[in-house]
Amino acid sequence: MPPYNLLAEEIIVGGILLDPKIIVNIAHKLKPEAFYFLPHKLIYEAIFNLYMSGHPVDLLSIIYSLRSQEILVKVGGIEKILYFMDQTFTNLHFDDYVALIVDKYIRRSLIQYGSNLINSSYSIVPIDTIISTVEKDMADITQSYHYQDLYSMSKLLKTTLSNISNPSLINQVAGIPSGFYGLDAITQGFQNSDLIIIAGRPSMGKTAFCLNIAYNITNAIHIPIAIFSLEMTKQQLIYRLLSISSLIPSNRLQSGRINYDDWSKLYDSISSLSRFKVYLDDTPNLSTTTIRTKTKKLNQQEKNLGLIIIDYLQLIQSSIGEDSRSQELSIITRSLKSLARELNLPVIVLSQLSRNVEVRNNKKPLLSDLRESGCLTGNTLINCIKNELIAIKQFNRYLHRYILNLNFSSFKLIYSDQLKFMYHGFKYVYFLSIARNKIINLTANHKVLTKRGWIRIDNLYIIDQIATLSCPDDINFNFVPLVSINLFSKQLTYDLGVKPFKNFLANTVIVHNSIEQDADLVCMLYREDYYNPQTEYANIAEIIVAKHRNGPTGSFELIFDPYTTTFKNIE
Structure with a gap:
């Protein structure tokens, strides 16, 4: 028999039926x-969906929900x-019983994944696909049930005070310094666990900028x-790093x-760079699965791997096929x-x-230039909690609302x-x-949910069926032509x-939203002399901090040398 705990399941269900407030503490x-x-x-x-949708959770509403879904008889009736x-x-310790149920569920999942692995291993499925599937399955289990309780503010404040009073932090940034004063002043250095996106149009110098950051960090x-x-x-990266270190133009390298004076600089640079713990993979x-595997191996080898740089996002392959490249990038x-x-x-x-x-x-980049999603017109009505319909132009970034969206785990609207x-x-x-x-009115690159998956507007066919709300008073959906x-x-x-499902209902149609939300910091490169060679801002690069989850945004300028691909602070 598969692992299970009958008593724990009965206690949890019975406990919530007696005291529905328990769901607040265990739903996550x-x-x-x-x-x-x-x-x-x-x-x-039924209880979980009532709670997640903002409806009252009590015995009568639970019974009504079961009856309206025609499953009251299936569960055994009143x-x-x-x-x-x-x-x-x-008055029982429900957390212990929750842990028992989760433990048995994970064991059943592992048995199922193990069985799938055995069957796949006997098939003609490529080995990379099998390994990617196994890693995804393991990640799904750990992410779904890896939770931690809230920490008290007093405990966190003690740790914070200890960090603030650390003498080693005086006149230093809190994170890893980039070597660029303007960037460090805004970000306080790169913070652990942050995802940082460096974006720009081709030939702006994105790769050179990141190599300069890597050089500055490992040198310091x-x-x-x-x-x-x-x-x-x-080899191209090595030439770039040698050029940054020696200030010899990379095309000459x-x-x-190489002239006589350059050889001395070159030998010094090779001697210096050879001591750096920089690992290159081309x-x-x-x-993403391969990147994860390689970095975890390197982290075990080095014990204190400090930074990962990936060039670039659009060339990374997802381990799982998706209906659209935009969803894949997300x-x-x-x-x-x-x-x-x-x-x-x-x-x-x-x-x-x-x-x-x-x-x-105006060629200066905007945060919206990074996103793969499209946009909606101002009069588009958004389905909000309590059946409210609010025009999207009436929203703002300060007042958050609960809005209807599709949960892809249960395929229900929440x-x-x-x-x-x-x-x-x-x-x-x-x-x-x-x-x-x-x-509905939306831009060509906005995606809607169809029976073929998420499809951009400019890729729709007249035979497609679109996912929409069944009726205004319901939270079910269906596909209509x-x-x-x-x-x-x-x-x-x-x-x-x-979040977390990155979609919402607009004019009762299920539409996708943007992909840049996972990034904690977004920096964009802009060089006026690329578009206007006669500009007075020749060899000046503007770095725009367009998004900063944990601090201010802003911009600053650096000197850019196109011959050595070096960025320098403006003194």
């Missing part, structure tokens, strides 16, 4: 799928409900750094045009953020910006907190007409950010 630890017996699972799932209530007391504090280059070879088409950034937290170090990822920059008069509100300016939008008199798509006009546009 215990998911419905953890129950082995179907009646227990169905009852707990008699079974009363039986569960007789099996428990409200000698921590080990791992660099994954999916675009440039190891590669062509061998494997093309790396997956999974990749989430995986890299998870890696940063697991190893407790900063992860820097380079990223291309969208071509929207090139069509604007309410989640709105974490972001973005204004994107004027953009061309399309007019979508959907069956049952549903309409697309009637027409037409280019509409230029409109003011907006977008929302929602």
